[in-house]
Amino acid sequence: MELGGGIANYEVETRGFTAFISESLLQPLVAMPAGMDRGTIVQHLSEMLKCIWEHLLRRIDFARRLTDDPIELSAREEHPVKAIGWAARDQSGVLSPFKFSRRATGINDVTFKVLYCGICHTDLHSIKNDWGMSKYPLVPGHEVVGIVTKVGSKVQKFKVGDKVGVGCMVGACHSCNNCARNLENYCPKMLLTYNSTYYDGTPTYGGYSNIMVANEHFVIRWPDNLPLDVGAPLLCAGITIYSPLKYYGLNKPDMHVGVVGLGGLGHLAVKFAKAFRVKVTVISTSPGKRSEAIEHLGADSFLISTYLDQMQAASNTLDGIIDTVSAVHPLLPLLNLLKCDGKLVLVGAPGKPLELPVFPLLSGRKIVAGSAIGGIKETQEMIDLAARNKITADVEVIPIDYVNRAMERLAKADVKYRFVIDIGKTLKDA
Ligand SMILES: NC(=O)c1ccc[n+]([C@@H]2O[C@H](COP(=O)([O-])OP(=O)(O)OC[C@H]3O[C@@H](n4cnc5c(N)ncnc54)[C@H](O)[C@@H]3O)[C@@H](O)[C@H]2O)c1
Ligand SMILES: [Zn+2]
Numbered sequence: 001m002e003l004g005g006g007i008a009n010y011e012v013e014t015r016g017f018t019a020f021i022s023e024s025l026l027q028p029l030v031a032m033p034a035g036m037d038r039g040t041i042v043q044h045l046s047e048m049l050k051c052i053w054e055h056l057l058r059r060i061d062f063a064r065r066l067t068d069d070p071i072e073l074s075a076r077e078e079h080p081v082k083a084i085g086w087a088a089r090d091q092s093g094v095l096s097p098f099k100f101s102r103r104a105t106g107i108n109d110v111t112f113k114v115l116y117c118g119i120c121h122t123d124l125h126s127i128k129n130d131w132g133m134s135k136y137p138l139v140p141g142h143e144v145v146g147i148v149t150k151v152g153s154k155v156q157k158f159k160v161g162d163k164v165g166v167g168c169m170v171g172a173c174h175s176c177n178n179c180a181r182n183l184e185n186y187c188p189k190m191l192l193t194y195n196s197t198y199y200d201g202t203p204t205y206g207g208y209s210n211i212m213v214a215n216e217h218f219v220i221r222w223p224d225n226l227p228l229d230v231g232a233p234l235l236c237a238g239i240t241i242y243s244p245l246k247y248y249g250l251n252k253p254d255m256h257v258g259v260v261g262l263g264g265l266g267h268l269a270v271k272f273a274k275a276f277r278v279k280v281t282v283i284s285t286s287p288g289k290r291s292e293a294i295e296h297l298g299a300d301s302f303l304i305s306t307y308l309d310q311m312q313a314a315s316n317t318l319d320g321i322i323d324t325v326s327a328v329h330p331l332l333p334l335l336n337l338l339k340c341d342g343k344l345v346l347v348g349a350p351g352k353p354l355e356l357p358v359f360p361l362l363s364g365r366k367i368v369a370g371s372a373i374g375g376i377k378e379t380q381e382m383i384d385l386a387a388r389n390k391i392t393a394d395v396e397v398i399p400i401d402y403v404n405r406a407m408e409r410l411a412k413a414d415v416k417y418r419f420v421i422d423i424g425k426t427l428k429d430a
């Protein structure tokens with residue numbers, strides 16, 4: 001079609017959308033294929049554009065289906081809600097103030113003011129790129145609690161003023177076999193609270209920030225009698241040990257369970273196992289943690305993993321072990337503690353592979369397994385159970401500007417047992 005001003009333009013129409021091909025775009029192509037007439041070139045170009053249109057439309061449809069929200073393929077700068085947080089910019093892991101934006105509250109979204117956020121060792125692995133998949137700037141934090149400030153028109157579970165939490169996930173496909181079993185945590189399309197790319201193409205940012213926006217499916221109702229600061233770590237550390245205790249049948253009162261690594265996850269493993277009336281042995285490299293484990297946390301016994309006589313005497317006594325250690329460590333001493341059919345469940349996530357000796361597995365039909373957080377339904381169940389049984393984390397509440405020092409101390413296991421950032425009172429716009 002011929003438009004005004006003497007410039008030839010061509011029109012391509014698909015599903016109600018129209019694209020114009022300008023003469024200037026055509027020039028380089030006209031020059032290339034010798035002997036091809038202008039009409040054929042336009043035809044090829046039209047086909048190409050149609051393909052691109054179809055592809056884009058399919059992506060938009062897909063994103064809409066997933067969230068049921070009106071999706072805009074917007075750049076991150078275009079999000080309307082101004083947010084502040086602390087981000088790592090590279091694998092030095094140093095965190096510093098960061099301005100960014102969050103999407104407006106979609107029809108299925110809950111927006112909340114963040115009050116507290118726990119510091120998980122995963123945050124430390126992530127800012128340091130221990131697993132080789134960190135994208136910067138990276139705003140960590142997946143033990144996020146606060147108060148709802150806005151809800152979308154289709155939101156059913158929440159209203160303004162409610163206390164809520166968000167853990168490690170903010171998206172899943174809702175149609176795969178794992179989602180159908182309430183195991184969004186094992187959905188191949190699961191989106192993490194930070195370091196993932198959301199359906200609109202923007203990065204997800206975690207809870208070391210003043211505002212969160214999340215689809216209500218991924219928001220946890222907060223029980224009235226559960227304090228926010230000591231409850232926040234349940235959203236990752238709590239569910240990460242609760243889920244395998246249940247799934248691997250280690251929550252029966254006649255069981256004897258070992259807990260390896262008495263940190264954020266480990267101390268909650270002891271508390272939940274005791275709530276299940278399970279016998280608990282803590283296995284640690286630090287003799288100094290004995291009285292803490294037994295007198296304070298209620299463990300029944302304590303082993304030092306490097307004391308061979310103690311470990312030998314305890315061999316063949318445990319039904320299962322929850323291993324929360326964040327660094328490479330030997331598995332052989334742990335496998336020897338298991339009874340026949342015993343299960344060693346790894347939840348710690350060291351950056352390098354562990355060595356797995358096979359003979360101790362064969363001789364006792366033992367199992368080495370893994371587990372990652374838990375589904376949303378199970379997380380809600382765990383939070384409600386924790387509130388009923390008054391299970392909370394032992395925390396050191398810190399201001400946001402202490403976060404880099406806290407990371408250094410966490411790397412040395414110098415915290416009892418979880419740092420929690422007081423975001424509400426200490427994160428201010430500079
Ligand atoms: N599977 C999951 O879904 C999931 C969820 C949360 C955290 N994690 C991972 O679990 C691990 C623990 O997280 P956390 O927040 O409890 O960390 P943490 O630092 O609070 O606790 C780790 C514990 O491991 C001990 N430890 C460290 N190196 C050791 C070694 N070489 N030998 C023996 N003990 C050692 C420390 O003393 C500490 O007590 C991390 O790797 C984290 O990324 C996994
Ligand atoms: Zn975590």
Ligand SMILES: [Zn+2]
Nearest residue numbers: 173176179187
């Ligand atoms: Zn899925």
